[in-house]
Amino acid sequence: KKTTCVMCAVCCGLEVKVEKNRIVKVRPDKDSPVSEGYVCRKGMNIAYHEHNADRLLYPMKKVGDRFERIGWDQAIGEIAERLKKILQEHGPRSLASVAGGGEFNFYPLRFLAGFVQALGSRYHYSSANQEFAGRYWAHGLTLGSQMLELEPDYENTDMLMAVGWNGMMSHHIPQARRVLTIISKDPGKLLVVIDPRRSETAKIADIHLALRPGTDALLLRSMIAIILKEGMHSQEYIDKHVNGFKEILPWFAEFDVNEALKVCELEYDQVLRVCREFAKRRSCLRDDLGILMNRHSALVSYLLVVLLAICGRIGVTGGNYLAGGKIYSDPNDPKTWRTAVTNIPAIAGMFPPNVMPEEIANGSPDRLRAAFVLEANPLRSYADTTAYEEAFGRLDLLVVTEIAMSETAALAHYVLPCRSTYESWSTADAIIPSKTDEGLLNVYSRMRRPVVEVEGEQKEAGEIFTLLADAMGLIRALPDSLYQAAGSGSLET
Template structure:
């Protein structure tokens, strides 16, 4: 896909440079045409072994993000209602002084951290961010994990003993796939890095396979499915339990290689006994006969896999959903099976190398609500109340890293108000957005094409084992700082400044200073090279440099069973937390009560990703995509017309949005996309403000969380819709 030329088009020879798009999880390989250090075209790289030439509009917009006049290119500090450019040296001192002052006055827990989604996409954050964040010594840690994926990690921790042991659907070899709450045609996969989903799903059908999708609306993915079931939002856990019930009831349990490793079959059989398909059908909207037929088809297929993503994670029973999906794959022998769900074996395996913590659960709880932590983080749903509720441990300072929680966490209006009352705030961001506008100091890192890249995390989630290192496409400005350089400098300055606040011995502090000074000299590329050599990876840095298009390491292979046997570990099918939860949800899941209340769900679009891609004209041009979807029957019952403005209200807020009446959504359900709402004062995003839209998270409820994991329950929010 070529980019339009401008009146100031560069002259001179054109070079082809290999890179990657790290805007979403697909990590597609790209080729850039560069002339006089300016990008003139972006195309998919057909030689890339994972993406195979696939490209979507977001990748082309990398040029827009790089050249965006609204992007910050040097630090700024807030002076009243205006922003003042400052030097990096001034900025680092202001940040350290502000954080240390709050810590001295109010204690360690008064400083909080929020890490947004791009923190994982930029590998400098992964390699060096901990140097700074660990210095803060706070338990007030939050991230986008508890916005969308915490149930996955909790299920993996319960069953396999490690939060990142996430078996990935072997989509290129499966014969039968059941997909819940996912739209990979728009997302290119999520916790399943799978670019070119259209090609992969078409190949599934061409080899005689079958795709079944459960989703309350018709999506780009359901259009390619063999069967689509419009399940009631928020009822997926009940349906999944009815599948487990059917596996036992019809003697379809065949764990195969897992027979000697799994424990608790009898206890699980007894626990799911109430949830027959006949008992849950009225609640889920899926006929019992269909559930039983799909379960039989799935169990009798030798290579099958069940996969659930955002729609099932971000609901009141997200942890139950992700646990049940794993259990169904286990009971049918499809975990660690070719064509089922397999662990990846990336070149630098962070799990086997011991570089990724296995996690822990409910070691401490939040101060106000008592929500459980996971892997050292508290749920984002409690972040605002921890700022607004007085008392010991009240959050009074915040560090945000590559995140915009005002638009991406529940009850954004409340969080907006909470941020206004902080004593100090710093944002690592290159935009003045809905969240960073509250900061006292903003530190802008380089843009995506200005630094090198290696997918340390997403290669653990890819549907094929590959390795690819990309050098910077264009050079950064002389005074720019990469994210790893920002964190390294902050870590060293903060450690020196906060010396007297540390409880460790003088010798431990000296060792810490030395370690941070050493890491500050090691770029992510050097860390990668050392890691590949030390952990005997199948490739070396020289190989990656010689093959910038990527190196194919082959399809996924069975390894989890062997790993657990080697470690003499077993899998308990019914974790204690789940065993306690099932009796509590029985009455709800077996209820036949109907309600006229509309349920709000989200919606993904291929041209957007979270909240920070709306300042590119090419991504927001065309028809307005921030509209409320509603079924014609629901519109008629409320005397609403297509195209009119309607008021949508929930417990926490009210918004005005255009209505789109369509039969492509289940009755009783309405849908809004995520990431919009750029009409707040002080935002400096000209294109985004011209296409402001409304924020779905001005409606989602911070009190609605998954009881087990604490993950935000964005899906199935009760709302009322009326003429504006």
């Protein structure tokens, strides 16, 4: 049976053999247009993820200090009644949702977000806002959308610069090891790694800039200053596609590059070579959590956009292409929600999980009192486990929808078992550069069918939130004409 891996956003194609409703063998799918027979060890071990001893099979309710099995009607009804009371007394700002990667099946997340928003709340806490907040912020200000990504055209590039990205181990692009190995071995191409550590990717690189940890912003500012001073920037591209270029020049004109590179513990000549190569080649870059979870992440993300823009590398063959949607949460717009206590604005419609405990455990009448958690484990994924444990203990309602019992689920008032991706219908989408047609991007949407059956009473997460929405009175009755049309196959007007 064909499916995909669910352990990262690439979703490499897999073929699984199922016996007695168990995945007993996994192999890479050679027919997958995205992965073409490539898979890492995470994908080869998805059976351990699916057939977990802690899988949740039935709805459960906390009674005292233990859980009791209950039916779906009771679970949905009781949760709806408790939530109605909270909203009547404290309003929609007392409600929040929390979501994680969700096995890279994003349909459930859309149902959760729709459910909470229909109740009037905009508080959505997401792991994405912890990982990518700096990038979202910078891309919103420079590209116009906080959810636009600058992805590398690695198939057609002459130079790939990995910034805080160890692709040989963390992957995060289709066929990462194949791509990096090909670039590394091609005498006409250049692989540059910016990383304090001699990572697995750095070991195969042509140039490794082993900068001092935490000095990424200094290095990038130095590189931009060198390119501008040496006249290596693409003025033609800037004139056509870049606004505000003259306004940023003073920030680089008087910058002491030599002193900055001393702090970075790098040689000027080595950095100069990288600048020259990046400016003259069909170059692209790939950044990752090495900088996104580091100091000055928003500034670094901004400088990466500036570097690409002045070299004319955005939206061109072999450079970085734009992928994503139009989302922008304007912090200056009074309609943009902020957290009640910490006064943090939403970025791309999401809030950072690390402030959530403060938004719960305080004496404010506007504090959070109810939370719905979907396939996330804040007690293990986010900072300060103790703070989260204490804060969740103060909630009037905590509902966790999960495939397996977790530390967070153990604190919930209700635990609702959802189906895994391998028990559900979903899609896996990908945008990748073409190998054969330069400048062309291939867009794939792969249907994932269930490959195993549920062995309990699990429901798809979308159905769970639809049932909750119905119990909350959010779903209007359909007119008889629609039922008649469904039966006859036509609608008379």
